[in-house]
Amino acid sequence: MLVVNDVIKNLTTEEELRILWIDRELNYCYVTDITNEKATPIRVNLKKIEEDLYNNIYSSAEDNFLARRLAGYKIKEKDIQIRDRAWLVIKKIVKEQPDIYEKKTRVILIKEATKEFGVSNKTIIKYLRKYWQRGQVINSLLPDYINCGNKGDIAYRNKTGRPREHGGGILITESIKEVFRKSINKYYLTKSKPSLTHAYEMMIKDYFKEGYIYTENKKKMILKDEKDIPSYRQFSYWYKKMYGLEDVIKKREGEAAYERNHRKLLGSTEYDSLGPGSLYQIDATPADIFLLNRFNKNWLVGKPTLYFVIDVFSRMITGFYISLNNASWISMATALQNAFSDKKEYCEKIGIEISNSDWPVKGLPSAIIGDRGELESGFADSLANGVGIEIHNNPPYRPDWKGIVEKLFHSSHELMRPLLPGYLHKGSDKRGSKDFRHEATLTLDDYIKVIVYFIKFYNHNHYMPNYERNEYMVKENVRPIPIELWNWGLKTYGNLRTLNKNLVDFYLLPTDIASITAEGIRFKSLLYSCELAIKENWFVKARKKRWKMKFSYDPRNMDVIFLHVTGQIEHETPYNVCTLLPHQEKYLNKSLGEINQLIEFEKETYNSFRYDKLTEKVNLFEQVEEIVKKATNLKKSEHDPSISKSKKITQLKSKRIDERNTRYVADSFEIENQTTRTLLQKKDNDKSNLVTQNETYSIIDLYTKQRMKKNDDR
Secondary structure (H helix, E strand, C coil): CCCECCEEEECCCCCEEEEEEEECCCCEEEEEECCCCCCCCEEEEHHHHHHHHHCCCEEEECCCHHHHHHHCCCCCHHHHHHHHHHHHHHHHHHCCCCHHHCHHHHHHHHHHHHHHHCCCHHHHHHHHHHHHHCCCCHHHHCCCCCCCCCCCCCCCCCCCCCCCCCCCCCCCCHHHHHHHHHHHHHHCCCCCCCCHHHHHHHHHHHHCEEEEEEECCEEEEEECCHHHCCCHHHHHHHHHHHCCHHHHHHHHHCHHHHHHHCCCCCCCHHHHCCCCCCCEEEEEEECCECEECCCCCCCEEECCEEEEEEECCCCCEEEEEEECCCCCHHHHHHHHHHHHCCHHHHHHHCCCCCCCCCCCCCCECCEEEECHHHHCCHHHHHHHHHHCCEEEECCCCCHHHHHHHHHHHHHHHHHHCCCCCCECCCCCCCCCCCCHHHHCCCEHHHHHHHHHHHHHHHHHHCCCCCCCCCHHHHHCCCCCCHHHHHHHHHHHCCCCECCCHHHHHHHHCCEEEEEECCCCEEECCEEEECHHHHHCCHHHHCCCCCEEEEEECCCCCCCEEEEECCCCCCCCCCEEEEEECHHHHHHCCCCHHHHHHHHHHHHHHHHHHHHHHHHHHHHHHHHHHHHHHHHHHHHHHCCCCCCCHHHHHHCHHHHHHHHHHHHHHHCCCCCCCHHHHHHHHHHHHHHHHHHCCCCCCCHHHHHHHHHHHHHHHC
């Protein structure tokens, strides 16, 4: 089934079309040609495209454009500013779907944006085309290698707008707007809540005085001529242009007061979304069940952490994740990955067979709302900019904003509690009550399967009598059950999008900094390498000077990391896969937590060994000193003052030979058996008989004696 952002290719014309918006009920969609520099959205028949795909006129194409471009472009701070400026200009109008895709409406919306932001029609069209053709994410607005930047503001020479009835007029330039902004921030957006008139008058005092005069010892300020001073009407007009009501209330009364007293009260959460995939909610809770180790059923592993991802419009459970880790970004990211992916494939991996219609959820939502802690991290920014998902945090003092997920946790606990051994029952914490932990029977894998079956039941059978159905749902007899609301909403609205899976997974991962060293790409005690590093001789260059690079990683398995690469035109992705070096095999198949523990253990082992090493070292010193002491005393006792120093040097070679030859016999191997023992005994007897007759010498003894005689003759 086609979803928003899919790319299809005409096998005859090589034309590539991106799906921008789908209306399944009326059977049409809007597409744009991503290969045409002047392309605009066009409306086409959805059924015709699906038939062409079936008949091999079109084929699904892999969308790698954004990934290649991010890899081949080194993003600078200035580029981010240009991107954010472009997004500010088109942010409102791209959400006017499907009106923005029709030329007549688009002209009106562009004209309004032109007036509001002071940019030309041509510039806005350029922004829109880049956004649509390159994946409908914020990073698609990054400037290109050439023509990046803008031509600046239009140089008006005369005052625009209605002429003033009294006095002249003043041209509102960017510098004047900046004066307005500074004055409003300083004198109006404060907790003391002064009037706008007061802010205007203080601005005139600060920026539009001519000077001072002194009369009768009194100092008096002189203002500029009236025609050179902006009017209050102008000041008020630009104040309303620059600041929204919500921003003003938050500045003057505070965030908490705004959330309590001024936020929009819509009565029900489903009206915060326009259809399936418009807004997902995510939250985590410790499940009230104790589990066993999968390898040894005698070991308790405690309570797991359960994440649910819910579609606000339909209440459909779109994803989940269960682990023994505490709530964290990587756990949340895994739950989101599950929500974005094909559920049939996932269930097959865990040994459960379902059909696509049992859990028909796949694709990216437009926005996500969740806990502030995890979603306020820097990783959420990369998800928003790289994948195009808006991130909303639950504001403080407003726990009711995530009520849907919390109700779901309650429903799952109440339904599953009587069926699962090891589940904590009400009152189990009271003194004398039964300890349900000892009844634990399931492993984490078992509990995951239980939750999958619960999700399937919930999505198809959870009837919501308080759900506010609109008139079209009532007319078409759409019951307030998640699966029916989801299917009906997809036909009517179709908010789900698709994007390159590897790119999505990449942006879901946390990031850190690695050092490029002569030994490898170092992170903590881990060393990695990659083809790019070898190709460009990074490790040779690092001998002279090290440098740092950003990388992404999955803390659950550190076998590979994903080094961020920019400026590599031929590269297909904005990352390069780096693998552990062979001699780092002790870190294979281990999580970052396990590796940190191993590193800490090695440090503790070394620290505990340092004392033992010191003890053995000082003992070594004492042993060596004892040997030296004995040798020194022996040298003194045998010292012959008649042998000069020069003679000792002259005799060195001959004495060395004598010592070596003597030690040859002493160091020779002794391999004894009965025959050698008999011969040695006979030899000893012969020697004793000869002692009384003539003195005999071995060859070595004779050789040594001859050498000594020679030296004495000298």
